[in-house]
Amino acid sequence: xxxxxxxxDLRLHVREDGTPDGAPVVFANSLGTDLRLxxxxxxxxxxxxxxxxYDKRGHGLSDCPxxxxxxxxxxxxxxxxxxxxxxxxxxxxxxxxxxxxAQGLAVKRMDQVRAMVLSNTAAKIGxxxxxxxxxxxxxxxxxxxxxxxxxxxxxxxxxxxxxxxHAWRNMLIRQPAEGYAGCSAAIAGxxxxxxxxxxxxxxxxxxxxxxxxTPPDLVRETVDLIPGARFELIRRAGHLPCVEQPQEYAAVLxxxxxxxxxx
Numbered sequence: 001x002x003x004x005x006x007x008x009d010l011r012l013h014v015r016e017d018g019t020p021d022g023a024p025v026v027f028a029n030s031l032g033t034d035l036r037l038x039x040x041x042x043x044x045x046x047x048x049x050x051x052x053x054y055d056k057r058g059h060g061l062s063d064c065p066x067x068x069x070x071x072x073x074x075x076x077x078x079x080x081x082x083x084x085x086x087x088x089x090x091x092x093x094x095x096x097x098x099x100x101x102a103q104g105l106a107v108k109r110m111d112q113v114r115a116m117v118l119s120n121t122a123a124k125i126g127x128x129x130x131x132x133x134x135x136x137x138x139x140x141x142x143x144x145x146x147x148x149x150x151x152x153x154x155x156x157x158x159x160x161x162x163x164x165x166h167a168w169r170n171m172l173i174r175q176p177a178e179g180y181a182g183c184s185a186a187i188a189g190x191x192x193x194x195x196x197x198x199x200x201x202x203x204x205x206x207x208x209x210x211x212x213x214t215p216p217d218l219v220r221e222t223v224d225l226i227p228g229a230r231f232e233l234i235r236r237a238g239h240l241p242c243v244e245q246p247q248e249y250a251a252v253l254x255x256x257x258x259x260x261x262x263x
Contacts, residue, residue: 003061004054006080013061014054014081017042022050023262024090028078028098029053030120030240031183032143032150032172034060037095041242044250046257052090054081056101058179067182068135071190074183075104082112091262093117093253096214096239097183100125100190107195115202115260117253120214120239122222123192131188135181143173143180153212154239168243196225203229204256206249208237230256 003011015035025045029037035053042051055062057069057077078101082090092113094102099121106113137145151160151169159165205223207216216233223229232252237244 001061004081004084006057006077009063010057010065010077011063012054012057012077012081014052014085016050016052016085018049018051019047020050022048024050024052024085024087025257025262026078026082026087026090026092027051027053028056028092028094028101029059030096030098031187032059032175032180033168033240034171034175036060036171037240038242040246041250041253044247044254046254049257049262052081052085052087054078056097056183058182059175064176064179065182067178068185069182071100071104071186074101074186075108078105079109079112082109088112089114091115091117091257091260093119094121095119095242096121096125097187100187100192103192103196103199104190106199106201107192110201113201115204115256115262117204117206117256118219118223119206120208120211120219120241122214122218123196123225124190125187125214125218128188131184135184135188138177138181138184142177143175147173156208156210156236156238156244158236159238159244164243168240193222193225196222199226201226202256202260204252205229205231206241206252207231207233208239208241208244209233209235210238211241213239
């Protein structure tokens with residue numbers, strides 16, 4: 001666990017696991033979560049990988065600058081993290097807003113990203129008015145005001161009856177409200193349909209059958225913009241299939257890792 005200084009007054013929390021000289025696989029998590037999002041999946045991946053995770057600005061143990069944020073800034077943050085770690089030709093796995101960051105980074109830095117996984121994400125998510133309503137609610141009453149609705153979109157009904165579910169709700173409401181609102185503004189201002197349609201790199205799309213935030217058809221629409229991209233649907237899972245169905249998620253991801261020659 002260490003901090004990387006991105007710019008003055010902005011340090012991002014980064015964690016590396018696995019084999020230091022292995023093929024790099026970078027994970028970017030969703031809005032309202034920190035890098036622990038991937039804890040259940042990582043032990044199930046092939047050995048020999050250099051696994052890199054980071055908390056985006058305003059989340060987890062990273063600094064929380066004043067918002068609103070632009071997607072370009074979030075992409076630059078990821079770029080700076082990889083440059084600081086001397087990472088090239090990585091497999092970038094992004095979920096939700098992390099998948100938007102993946103698209104932006106793949107367009108900007110072809111030397112850094114040789115393959116990507118677009119999990120529970122899209123080139124454009126929601127409408128600006130919807131995001132502004134959420135930003136207003138968070139700024140007025142905190143993330144707790146949105147938590148129950150978010151949880152319904154994130155998780156299938158059976159998972160919401162488990163004990164583990166409450167830990168994820170706690171993770172959400174303990175993120176800085178400024179960071180949640182700032183990243184919401186970044187999503188609101190992003191439409192990657194044109195740049196993503198110009199990408200030509202190995203791509204895997206993953207969706208959850210019960211996802212209320214980025215439904216399977218929305219994910220597939222984005223994945224279909226990239227020639228040769230593959231789409232996988234994970235059943236009995238919502239917006240965070242790596243949490244609800246980690247074994248299936250890891251199996252799909254591991255197959256893609258091997259297909260792309262990353263091990």
